[in-house]
Amino acid sequence: MSKAPSSLGKWSVRLVLLVALVGGGAYAVSYLTRPVAQVVAASRGKAVRSVPGTVEVKAEFDVILKSEVGGRVKTSELIIGKPVYKNDVLVVIDSGDIELEIERIRNELTAAKKRVEVGSTLRAGELNERDTLDNLERQTKAGAYPAAEFEKARRNYQQTVQKRELDEVNLKLALENWENSLRAKEREMAKMTIIAPTDGVVTAVLARVGDLIGSNAPIANLISVGRTIEAKLSEDNFAAIKMGQRASVRFLTFGNDQYPATISKVLPSADVTTQRYSVYLDVALPEGRVVMPGLTGEVSIIISERANAVIIPRRALVGDYVYVVAGGQVELRKVEKGYDSLNYLEIVSGLDAGDAVIVEKQDRYRSGERVRTEVLEN
Secondary structure, eight states: OOOHHHHHHHHHHHHHHHHHHHHHHHHHHHHTTSSSEEEEEEEEEEEEEEEEEEEEEEEOOOEEEEEOOOEEEEOOOTTTTTTETTEEEEEEEHHHHHHHHHHHHHHHHHHHHHHHHOOOHHHHHHHHHHHHHHHHHHHHHSSSHHHHHHHHHHHEEEEEHHHHHHHHHHHHHHHHHHHHHHHHHHHHHHEEEEEOOEEEEEEEEOOTTTTTEEETTEEEEEOOOOOEEEEEHHHHHHHOOOTEEEEEEEGGGOOOOOOEEEEEEEEEEEEEETTTTTEEEEEETTTTTOOOTTTTEEEEEEEEEEEEEEEGGGGOOTTTEEEEEETEEEEEEEEEEEOOOSSSSEEEEEEOOOOOOOOOOOGOOOOTTOOOEEEEEO
16 A cells, blocks of 8 residues: 555656656757847947048059150060069160261261351451451542542441351351251150150050051050059038048958058049049058059048947947847847947947847847847957
8 A cells, every 4th residue: 555655756756857858848949949140249439430431542643655756666665564663764766767867967067067167258258358448448538539439348348247247147056056956856866765754564555566656656554553542422421521530441352351541632622523522541551462443442531439338330220220139039129329430330328238239130030039149249
């Protein structure tokens, strides 16, 4: 009679254990089947008010290299992609004809110098007339020669002097003209050696050895090695911009990497087509990172800052709401925004530091839904 209660007790313990095991398993299954929400904890830090813009990398300049004189390309150092440096000889045009012309002008110049040194051929006649006039003057004073004829001879002598002087002026003028012609031809010959106007890289070659080119013909394109980074801002955001303000730049090519920058130039007028204003940035790029012309991205220019603020990633915000996970349950909570920057947002009310906010795929969750959480770095 004493064994029945003992047997009943054992079955009761087994039943409790079974119920607990089934319940635990059901809870585990329920928990494991909950969706996983990726969350970030709201934190205290520096809130930043910034204005957004777009950025584009541009070459400082793009040069179309031209020849000022025509001729046949004799030598060329132009290769696409080749770096060139200021005053490097890039192209030489055949100067054979110019050299012959220069030689001829130099011969003419030597002869012109001799003619100037010798003087006018009229000088001998002038001296003879001077002697004759002196003799006639003595005869006139003695009454042996008519005064009217003497006056006529004096006028003829003055005309001879003027002709001699004019002839010598023309000789000097001819010398100067040959000197100018020589300088012009030497300058033309110098232009047949085309040098790099600045440091750069060859991006296109339009004339090659043996090509016959005309004056002012393009022969190559050069792009400078220097880069400028231009930011475009809307009229509403431009009003608060000043020289020296700090900014953060992200280039689409480099993913989410952020680079500190400073405003170096501010253009006071808007683009007539887009009505957007331009500012230029000095961007601190890490060693080895090169930005090429044409790269685009985003900029966030810092206008003001506030310390010890509650901040969350911007991607956590859905309109005026955030999804908060508390006690494993989703809660849709309205918040009041403060300072806004490229990646982070200040929350003035509606959140406390430490609250976990969902930052990915918020459209998958509903208020009251139970979830598991995966905590991400802020």
